[in-house]
Amino acid sequence: MEPLAAERRTQGVQRGGRAARVVASVVAATAAELTRVGYGALRIEEVARRAGVNKTTVYRRWPTKAELVCAAARALLGEMVAPDTGSLRGDLIAYLWRAAQRARDPKLQGLLVTLNSRLDPELEALVQDLRNRARQMRVDLVRRGIERGELPRGTDPELVAEIVSAPILHRVLHLGEDVDEAHVAAVVDLVLAGAAACAVRPT
Amino acid sequence: MEPLAAERRTQGVQRGGRAARVVASVVAATAAELTRVGYGALRIEEVARRAGVNKTTVYRRWPTKAELVCAAARALLGEMVAPDTGSLRGDLIAYLWRAAQRARDPKLQGLLVTLNSRLDPELEALVQDLRNRARQMRVDLVRRGIERGELPRGTDPELVAEIVSAPILHRVLHLGEDVDEAHVAAVVDLVLAGAAACAVRPT
DNA sequence: TGTTAACGCAACTATAAGTTGCGTTTTTGT
DNA sequence: ACAAAAACGCAACTTATAGTTGCGTTAACA
Incomplete structure (x- = not known):
């Protein structure tokens, strides 16, 4: 055979x-x-x-x-490794900053734009897989933070992961604009403060 | 002439x-x-x-x-009119929900995907203009809320507008997924809680 | 009602996509 | 080391689509 x-x-x-x-x-x-x-x-x-x-x-x-x-x-798009800084805030900043860095790599620019453009159904399966892995990694970071007690029990990890990552990903992937580390930190701090005050329950 | x-x-x-x-x-x-x-x-x-x-x-x-x-x-892409419900929370939910609705319109689907795909420099100018108008409208909503005292003085309206809108826009424009009104409300509530607790200052 | 601008039609050129056959080079297995 | 198999280079070919041109026809407006 x-x-x-x-x-x-x-x-x-x-x-x-x-x-x-x-x-x-x-x-x-x-x-x-x-x-x-x-x-x-x-x-x-x-x-x-x-x-x-x-x-x-x-x-x-x-x-x-x-x-x-x-x-x-x-x-060209190797797997990202999950950060582990010891705190949820550090993990999120590290992850999002690295993701932003990678998205700004000139060699990957055209490739990422292509993958985000729904140009061919065959590319969609690959894109879905890459996105699902990345999303799962983010959710796991948040879930680990909740288990550590850094966020209230009952917090919805998927919601928090989505809200904290979307502003950065939206900028670099969708708008094609740049971000600095201070901006990443500001987003993370605001969202974590909101999650701490809010304690949204998963449905 | x-x-x-x-x-x-x-x-x-x-x-x-x-x-x-x-x-x-x-x-x-x-x-x-x-x-x-x-x-x-x-x-x-x-x-x-x-x-x-x-x-x-x-x-x-x-x-x-x-x-x-x-x-x-x-x-086909007419201007959106700014909502005015009396509260920042109501305005943001109304705006984001309407934006999501419009982005899911089957007749506009291909057009929006095209505009978001950086396929031609001639399209980019138009896209930039549309995006800037929409962004300005969102910032103005938040700024009005701050002036009303719904968020602390010193809050950065651009940061809040970006964080609250990105999760919704990222889903419907970038991922092509759907959102319901409860999700919009959950995002708005978490971000407003974060802004209230955080009081990030504009640089 | 006449003038003008917009449209339909057919034919044409040019360019890029994709395929095929064949000879040559590189790799692999013994 | 040597034969078999796989991968490559090259040239020629078919097909499809983009985009243009000339000319006759139709519809709008003053």
Whole structure:
């Protein structure tokens, strides 16, 4: 029984060989071109030229534009590791600041804009998965803070996680504006104060 | 001195005549096609077919895809009127609930996704303008609440406006998820409680 | 009612997408 | 080391869509 083509495409690439070099350069070129011209105007031939390979090579490994962009996203968007500073306030500031930093990385700019643009149903599944992981990490941070007694029992961790992260994510992902660490801290402090005073109950 | 072509394109169309009908049907078809296939795959010829006109008619009035989408956005995205319920809490809930409702309108779906996707620099100016107006309206609501004494003096109205609106806008515009009125109220209540307890000073 | 602007239609050019066949190079397995 | 298999480069090709042009026709307005 031979391995499926889909597996060979993304995993079965030999480490360090020619194939690995091709994949790496095409992925980098895809991200660069996405930043330069965006998804709609992304031309496979130009990606190939920029990567120093023939366009048939790109077409054979990634038959569609969506698969190419998915591969680039998987390769360049590594998992975030959960912070653990000892306090909820520190964890939230650390997490949101790192998330903001990453979102401002010029190399990831076009890729993130593309993923947030609902351009292809095939990209949506990947985006959903990435978002769910990140969201779960945020909720877990808040839940841990509640268990530590930093917020009242009965506080809804999902609501707090959403309210504290949305202002930062909305700025950097949606508006494309920058944030500084003081702003992150101001948001976290206001929301934590609200949660402490409010004690919203999960429905 | 004859009127500029650009003015004739969007304004000088005679009321009720054939031209007005053409503009209206093309604008509607553009929005519908944006919802169906998105900006990247938007084909002028298909818009024309759907609008019941010839493609040359569309090309003559709107030479580029971006101008066509801009015109559709201007025609379909009317100004929001500021709420005035007497209380800051009521104003914020009313504003955010209406904004969420509008963002969920199926006819506007594709248009809003397009405007949020940074697909064309020509669209960005329009988007910036729309966003700035909306943002200013939210800040004014909060500022009025502070002047009424509903929040402490020294509260930063821009920070509060951002934190209270981002969770809702992030959900409906960025994530494409739905919100109910109870959720809007929960967000507003938590943020107002935080602002009351925090009294962040503008820098 | 005549003048003008807008529209419909058909044909055209140009560009990009995507495919195929074949020879060459690299990797892999023994 | 050497044969088999996989991946790559190259050139040529088909197809599809974008966008333009010229000309005859229709509808609005004074």
